Amino acid sequence: MSADLQTLLISVQLAALTTLTLLVLATPLAWWLARSTSILARFCIPFIALPLVLPPTVIGFYLLLAFSPDHWFGAAWLQLFGRPLAFSFEGLLIGSLIYSLPFFVQPMLVAFRDIPESLLEAASTLGADAFDRFRTIVLPLSKQGFLVASTLTFAHTLGEFGIVLMIGGNIPGETRVLSIALFDYVETLNYAQAHKLALGLIGFSLFTLLLLQWLSKPGQALLGRRPS
Amino acid sequence: MDLIDAYQTRHPEADYEVISGSTGILYAQIQAGAPFDLFFAADEASTEELAQAGRSIKPPEIYAIGRLALWAPNNQRPWQDFLRSFNGRIALANPLLAPYGRAAAATLKAGFFSQTLKTVQGNNVVQAFQFVETGNVEAGLLSLAQLRLAQVSPNHFYLVPTKYHPPIIQKRVLLTNHAAAIGLDQFVSTSVAQQILTNAGYQTQRPNRPLK
Numbered sequence: 001m002s003a004d005l006q007t008l009l010i011s012v013q014l015a016a017l018t019t020l021t022l023l024v025l026a027t028p029l030a031w032w033l034a035r036s037t038s039i040l041a042r043f044c045i046p047f048i049a050l051p052l053v054l055p056p057t058v059i060g061f062y063l064l065l066a067f068s069p070d071h072w073f074g075a076a077w078l079q080l081f082g083r084p085l086a087f088s089f090e091g092l093l094i095g096s097l098i099y100s101l102p103f104f105v106q107p108m109l110v111a112f113r114d115i116p117e118s119l120l121e122a123a124s125t126l127g128a129d130a131f132d133r134f135r136t137i138v139l140p141l142s143k144q145g146f147l148v149a150s151t152l153t154f155a156h157t158l159g160e161f162g163i164v165l166m167i168g169g170n171i172p173g174e175t176r177v178l179s180i181a182l183f184d185y186v187e188t189l190n191y192a193q194a195h196k197l198a199l200g201l202i203g204f205s206l207f208t209l210l211l212l213q214w215l216s217k218p219g220q221a222l223l224g225r226r227p228s
Numbered sequence: 229m230d231l232i233d234a235y236q237t238r239h240p241e242a243d244y245e246v247i248s249g250s251t252g253i254l255y256a257q258i259q260a261g262a263p264f265d266l267f268f269a270a271d272e273a274s275t276e277e278l279a280q281a282g283r284s285i286k287p288p289e290i291y292a293i294g295r296l297a298l299w300a301p302n303n304q305r306p307w308q309d310f311l312r313s314f315n316g317r318i319a320l321a322n323p324l325l326a327p328y329g330r331a332a333a334a335t336l337k338a339g340f341f342s343q344t345l346k347t348v349q350g351n352n353v354v355q356a357f358q359f360v361e362t363g364n365v366e367a368g369l370l371s372l373a374q375l376r377l378a379q380v381s382p383n384h385f386y387l388v389p390t391k392y393h394p395p396i397i398q399k400r401v402l403l404t405n406h407a408a409a410i411g412l413d414q415f416v417s418t419s420v421a422q423q424i425l426t427n428a429g430y431q432t433q434r435p436n437r438p439l440k
Contacts, residue, residue, distance in 0.1 A: 070363035086364035087348045169348035
């Protein structure tokens with residue numbers, strides 16, 4: 001397997017796992033944030049949005065300190081799994097989850113807030129339990145939100161650089177991702193290889209944005225969303 | 229840094245701004261026209277290439293020969309035991325970008341450790357140092373100068389014998405004829421400056437005998 005292919009594979013794995021994990025963990029979080037009127041929920045939203053405005057180096061710096069076996073978090077991880085967190089794929093995944101969290105939660109918040117409370121109440125009176133209501137009302141009505149959130153998360157993770165540079169360690173087959181390989185090519189003046197990766201990333205990003213544009217077109221039959 | 233301080237106590241009118249980075253990055257920036265006056269590289273090739281590209285106003289000169297050191301802050305064992313039995317990950321600078329990384333990679337390849345180790349690469353030797361300092365990696369192949377600067381206890385590092393890697397010859401090159409740059413460039417060759425460099429963890433003479 002060529003080095004670039006291996007790098008691509010790691011990048012795609014990281015992006016896919018980040019998206020899947022957020023689908024499972026951040027969906028309930030977004031639901032709670034969208035429906036709850038508590039002070040706590042309102043306080044949580046800015047914290048989740050923090051990675052949007054912080055330089056990735058800030059997150060990378062604190063993750064590097066937290067991952068250390070000298071720190072309780074890194075020590076606990078080492079105790080539990082027998083291998084350190086920094087410079088491992090798992091470490092990158094944790095970094096990506098934090099970094100991409102707002103890109104998942106924000107579109108989901110919008111989607112969930114759009115669901116009228118009255119629909120859920122009506123379903124409840126008709127005897128639908130929480131799971132039924134989620135499956136038959138929430139899921140179809142927020143399909144577009146899920147698609148946008150997942151696409152954004154995947155694309156954003158693929159383009160991640162600052163955090164990976166700080167907690168990755170550039171290990172082939174484990175933590176060397178596309179953006180790092182590209183950086184190395186540029187730094188070693190290997191422009192031909194750099195162009196290959198850079199143009200690939202530009203192409204993919206454009207494709208993603210076009211997809212997003214198409215997905216968010218209102219009244220699309222594909223999305224199962226009838227104009228109200 | 230100490231060199232500049234020493235020069236400035238003698239010539240208070242001279243004022244410098246230090247831009248630091250990995251040699252590869254700075255080299256690329258100078259090739260692209262970055263407005264630097266004097267370039268202290270951690271290798272030989274980058275200054276020679278700048279001179280060939282017509283960016284320098286005089287030939288590059290050696291100012292220091294770097295030493296590689298193994299730093300393992302938590303090691304209690306004799307170093308020979310450590311080299312035989314260490315089984316963790318080792319931090320080094322990216323061999324593609326940094327001369328100390330290249331030397332470290334050569335050292336590993338030459339069998340400095342009895343076993344093959346997993347490496348963790350920092351973007352430059354400073355980042356590799358941080359990997360060890362934060363406790364994320366147990367050991368690193370770093371520059372002696374760096375360890376001296378951080379005042380690491382000599383009990384915690386081991387000088388890598390120079391036979392394990394090609395010498396880390398570091399050259400500087402004068403890029404403009406600003407008076408302050410010329411003054412500092414000349415100062416580096418004086419015995420005062422050479423003593424500062426020796427204290428900082430560099431050799432200043434190219435070894436006459438072939439390196440063993």
